[in-house]
Amino acid sequence: MGGQSGDNGFLARDCRSGRIAEYSSESGDLIKDSGSPGNDCSDSDVPYIGSGLVDLQINGVKGIDFNSCSLSEEGLISAAGYLLTRGITTFFPTVITNSVNNTRLILSVIDRACLASPLLNKCIGGIHLEGPFISRSDGYRGAHKKRYVRAPDRELFKSFQEASGGRIRIISLSPEWDNATDFIRICKKEGLLVSIAHSAASAVQVIAAVKAGARLASHLGNAVPLMLPRHSNIIYEQLANEDLYASIVADGFHLPDSFIRVVIKTKRRKAILASDATCFAGMPPGVYKAHIGGDVVLGEDGSLRMKGGKGLLAGSAKLLTDNVQQLAGNDLTDLSLAWYMASAGPARLINLKQTTGYDNQRDRVLFNFKNRKIFIYEVWKNGVSVWKSQRSAN
Numbered sequence: 001m002g003g004q005s006g007d008n009g010f011l012a013r014d015c016r017s018g019r020i021a022e023y024s025s026e027s028g029d030l031i032k033d034s035g036s037p038g039n040d041c042s043d044s045d046v047p048y049i050g051s052g053l054v055d056l057q058i059n060g061v062k063g064i065d066f067n068s069c070s071l072s073e074e075g076l077i078s079a080a081g082y083l084l085t086r087g088i089t090t091f092f093p094t095v096i097t098n099s100v101n102n103t104r105l106i107l108s109v110i111d112r113a114c115l116a117s118p119l120l121n122k123c124i125g126g127i128h129l130e131g132p133f134i135s136r137s138d139g140y141r142g143a144h145k146k147r148y149v150r151a152p153d154r155e156l157f158k159s160f161q162e163a164s165g166g167r168i169r170i171i172s173l174s175p176e177w178d179n180a181t182d183f184i185r186i187c188k189k190e191g192l193l194v195s196i197a198h199s200a201a202s203a204v205q206v207i208a209a210v211k212a213g214a215r216l217a218s219h220l221g222n223a224v225p226l227m228l229p230r231h232s233n234i235i236y237e238q239l240a241n242e243d244l245y246a247s248i249v250a251d252g253f254h255l256p257d258s259f260i261r262v263v264i265k266t267k268r269r270k271a272i273l274a275s276d277a278t279c280f281a282g283m284p285p286g287v288y289k290a291h292i293g294g295d296v297v298l299g300e301d302g303s304l305r306m307k308g309g310k311g312l313l314a315g316s317a318k319l320l321t322d323n324v325q326q327l328a329g330n331d332l333t334d335l336s337l338a339w340y341m342a343s344a345g346p347a348r349l350i351n352l353k354q355t356t357g358y359d360n361q362r363d364r365v366l367f368n369f370k371n372r373k374i375f376i377y378e379v380w381k382n383g384v385s386v387w388k389s390q391r392s393a394n
């Protein structure tokens with residue numbers, strides 16, 4: 001496995017610095033830096049090593065839907081196991097707008113699953129609550145059910161946080177509600193990452209939200225109507241705001257390359273990737289029933305569309321690893337930046353090290369990038385090998 005080295009180690013190339021060093025086969029820890037700066041030849045036999053990927057927004061995987069009332073502890077554990085095989089060592093199951101009872105039910109299942117499985121507990125960085133405090137307006141609201149959308153409600157949120165065992169760490173909302181800034185201030189005080197999403201907020205409201213503590217624009221460029229005011233609109237206001245990070249879904253279908261380039265140019269180190277994957281990610285192509293209503297078609301190319309919907313997208317079926325591949329494989333960024341946008345970038349935003357003990361030196365992924373594709377070879381979580389590919393690294 002990996003480049004040749006001693007019995008207990010292997011050679012790998014740090015995907016950020018390009019330096020070749022020796023790592024422990026057992027823990028993935030750095031043993032000895034070879035002192036070689038490495039050359040930037042991506043076709044080298046020496047595989048890459050990078051920090052574990054961190055997905056701040058994921059709705060399910062492999063048929064396990066994090067928003068289904070039939071979500072089980074076993075389902076979550078097996079979802080985490082699959083994500084590890086793809087190099088995703090930390091994820092934030094995302095619970096979207098639903099009835100109060102269903103939301104509490106799903107949150108409590110996630111809490112129980114974390115209590116039951118120490119590995120899952122380490123992999124789940126927290127829960128991302130997306131809604132119900134979002135826009136009611138069509139186009140902005142996306143697939144969230146209108147009847148459950150409401151203004152920020154402190155008591156309701158408290159009950160959600162209780163049901164989750166205090167695990168909600170990210171909340172996506174719209175600042176267009178009158179009491180939004182007060183609510184954001186409270187969330188920030190409680191250590192939550194507040195994100196703007198599904199929002200028809202004005203420029204003034206976006207600025208006020210950021211002043212109150214909002215730090216992320218989730219899936220920027222999506223969950224907006226097809227037609228927007230040409231100058232002042234929710235996309236430009238969030239792009240222009242220097243204090244806001246932006247997450248983008250780079251699945252190859254949700255955003256054109258030009259938009260991705262603009263986000264990366266304007267946000268620089270504050271541009272990150274989030275998969276927003278549905279439970280169809282990791283499934284073979286075919287026709288599936290979707291809980292949002294109707295059948296969906298998962299194409300050979302990985303696109304997910306409404307059946308008979310004239311090409312209308314039905315969410316993403318690509319994981320964070322695929323998003324990295326999409327950027328690096330299409331020369332939208334180099335590999336180093338694409339990997340950063342899916343690992344250290346989101347980890348820094350959510351302050352993962354301080355809150356969960358995530359250590360980018362101990363959550364590691366050994367992989368290769370050949371013919372514009374990423375191949376995961378081995379994954380370590382907290383210094384323990386949790387998955388190894390059968391295939392030789394070379």
Ligand SMILES: [Zn+2]
Nearest residue numbers: 130142197223
């Ligand atoms: Zn959304």
